[in-house]
Amino acid sequence: MPTNEIRIPKQKRSIEKKDAIIVASYELFCEKGYYKTNTAEIAKAANVSTGIVYNYFHDKHDILKEVIGLYISRLESEFRTTLSRQIQKEDLHNLVKELLDALITSHTMNVSAHNEFMALALLDPEIQNYFVAFEARLLAQIKELLISAEFSSCFLEEKLRIAFGIIEQLCHDYIQQIIDEAQLSRSKIVAVQAITSLIEMDVEPEIK
Amino acid sequence: MPTNEIRIPKQKRSIEKKDAIIVASYELFCEKGYYKTNTAEIAKAANVSTGIVYNYFHDKHDILKEVIGLYISRLESEFRTTLSRQIQKEDLHNLVKELLDALITSHTMNVSAHNEFMALALLDPEIQNYFVAFEARLLAQIKELLISAEFSSCFLEEKLRIAFGIIEQLCHDYIQQIIDEAQLSRSKIVAVQAITSLIEMDVEPEIK
Amino acid sequence: MPTNEIRIPKQKRSIEKKDAIIVASYELFCEKGYYKTNTAEIAKAANVSTGIVYNYFHDKHDILKEVIGLYISRLESEFRTTLSRQIQKEDLHNLVKELLDALITSHTMNVSAHNEFMALALLDPEIQNYFVAFEARLLAQIKELLISAEFSSCFLEEKLRIAFGIIEQLCHDYIQQIIDEAQLSRSKIVAVQAITSLIEMDVEPEIK
Amino acid sequence: MPTNEIRIPKQKRSIEKKDAIIVASYELFCEKGYYKTNTAEIAKAANVSTGIVYNYFHDKHDILKEVIGLYISRLESEFRTTLSRQIQKEDLHNLVKELLDALITSHTMNVSAHNEFMALALLDPEIQNYFVAFEARLLAQIKELLISAEFSSCFLEEKLRIAFGIIEQLCHDYIQQIIDEAQLSRSKIVAVQAITSLIEMDVEPEIK
DNA sequence: GATGAATGAGGTTTCATTCAT
DNA sequence: TATGAATGAAACCTCATTCAT
Secondary structure, eight states, X not given: OOSOOOOOOOXXXXXXXXXXXXXXXXXXXXXXXXXXXXXXXXXXXXXXXXXXHHHHOSSHHHHHHHHHHHHXXXXXXXXXXXXXXXXXXXXXXXXXXXXXXHHHHHHHHTHHHHHHHHHHHHHOHHHHHHHHHHXXXXXXXXXXXXXXXTOXXXXXXXXXXXXXXXXXXXXXXXXXXXXXXXXXXXXHXXXXXXXXXXXXXXXXXXXX | OOXXXXXXXXXXXXXXXXXXXXXXXXXXXXXXXXTTOOHHHXXXXXXXXXXXXXXXXXXXXXXXXXXXXXXXHHHHHHHHHHHHSOOOGGGHHHHHHHHHHHHHHHHHHTHHHHHHHHHHHHHOHHHHHXXXXXXXXXXXXXXXXXXXXXXXXXXXXXXXXXXXXXXXXXXXXXXXXXXXXXXXXXXXXXXHHHHHHHHHOOOOOOOO | OOTTOOOXXXXXXXXXXXXXXXXXXXXXXXXXXXXXXXXXXXXXXXXSOHHHHHHHOSSHHHHHHHHHHHHHHHHHHHHHHHHHSOOOGGGHHHHXXXXXXXHHHXXXXXXXXXXXXXXXXXXXXXXXXXXXXXXXXHHHHXXXXXXHTTOOOTTHHHHHHHHHHHHHHHHHHHHTTSSOHHHHHHHHHHHHHHHHHHHHOOOOOOOO | OOSOOOOOOOSHHHHHHHHHHHHHHHHHHHHHOSTTOOHHHHHHHTTSOHHHHHHHOSXXXXXXXXHHHHHXXXXXXXXHHHHHSOOOGGGHHXXXXXXXXXXXXXXXXXXXXXXXXXXXXXXXXXXXXXXXXXXXXXXXXHHHHHHHTTOOOTTXXXXXXXXXXXXXXXXXXXXXXXXXXXXXXXXXXXXHHHHHHHHHOOOOOOOO
């Protein structure tokens, strides 16, 4: 057998243990970073022995993947309420504002998680894929929402990506403390206005 | 004399040696990543002894900082020509297109450098600052350019940050292969249109 | 009751379990080697829990001893038919040939078992003893056979040991692929001739 | 660079250090066995740091190979004098006796080395090859010697292999204490006689 | 100034054995 | 009896940094 046997925990106690490892790792990775956290620390923080870690995970990188999974599922649940309702054409402005606030809040509350995991995504294609998939799901949901509110689907995906970029930029500038609270307020006004007119914009295909 | 004395090279040979170390490190960091490059490799690639490295740099992290400096100065020189001329109000569309293309080209040509250094910026505030300062210089230059072309300076900085976010998003999506060449073309049309109307947009301050 | 108590299985189910462990270990040791087989694998292959192994065996080394026992008993049964008949003086040539072929066949069919267990015998006096005893039984049987065929018993034991060495050498050279099939054929001719004349040889005691 | 840079020591001090590691390992492997000797012990015994070991050797197995090399070169030098002279046809008896004594002496003096390294050869094809090559060189030398003493070269190689097997068997039986000194004496008489008549024997090719 | 051999702490992973259930 | 999760010591190897020459 080439790779190690990984236990897939089914009993309650085992699942709890596996989850404890993931949660402890999540916290340590945020606090100290993935590379600077060692498996002994993880085991200790999860209140298990070092050996047992390798019953549930192939290796340290395998833990990272589950930690990223946890992070993304937390992100996802934060957007669930905002995205699960129906909207009218007039609500666009508010939707954008809400999403912007949600993202800023979630990132601000956990700057180190955001920074650490984004960095790892850049360094590691496997992690990258997790985020790409998450982003795709998120954009697809928003697209559905807009289409059912009768926005034109023409160039909609491109528009949404761009809108996403705008929001990310704001978050980034704020959590990296490039702009302060006041500047954030001003930027938000511009951003919301920019995004709403972007979504409603008629794109004139250029002739190359 | 304390041991921590770092030589500030003034003689030609010394400067050459220090530069050789930086250039060699730059290449290795792109190729293998910062964490996976060791100092022995750097010394070898730079054709110097391992010991001498510590005459010019405090430690490995110190090398990284200079490598980032080199990376940024290269980026900066790529934008110099585009940004050093005067523009007319009608040129905005073209200016945006040019900047977008310049950024995409520069990132695409060196995806690994971009990914590696962005990741390090997220992980390390000191590195982050280098990029923040670069971004600030870049935005300031563009702002000057626009103001001298008589664009309104109202909310201009915020608009430019947002425009920057749009461009970064496109680059990101393309170099991470989230979108392909065809999608990039479509997105560029939307992005240029979005940015130009953003710059010209009248911002209506909201009443909270 | 001390914890070191090893169950001597008397009930059918228990014996089956113990045997299953031995057989599974035998196969794994041949396939992967003793050191590279872990107890979890053994338990899994034997369809028992890891804990139960320690009811039947003191430790991993204890399993090894039983595996060697199995190996030797299998070897022994391969020689049984050849050695259980009566022979005439003229049959010596054929007897030698048969034994040689039997040994080559048995070793060739299971090169990894042979190599692994010989190695362990060299490393571990306890295992060594199993093989020494086996060899002694084998030689004693052959000696009986020859004496009842009226061969001289003078120096017979020494001769048989030497004959054994000749046969072992051939096996070794062949299964380690030092000699190929053709060379084996030639060597077998020489070996059989050498052994028969050795057995019949009058030893002239030297004067030291 | 995939594999680690291995320093090939050229200066006297470096060579001494590398040799010290090999010699220390040789002794430890004999004493405790290869698997039960760890790199920290090796470094300590050689009076170096653990890290430096990996400047001279790729890994632990690499050390083993050099240790085997040392062992074989020591064996080889023990046979040099015996094999470097010319012999006459009448000397065969003495030559065989001398070689037998040389092998017994060399193995007896270092039973643990012999056992350990033979075992490793069985477990590891790379190590096996070292011994196969050594054996081939040895047999080739003896063959030359016999041919220049005008022994028939017909089946000579096969005969020598067989003779080698006889000698090995005696060594084995003696150093594993299967036979005692007295039995060894008796066996030697038989063996020498068997080998000499084997060498001079006319092989009658069988008709299959 | 320059060399490159040397250091040694520290990281990940394995596995025989135990023990609560 | 039986389970299989849990233990934790120990192994190999790496590498930033130092220092004798």
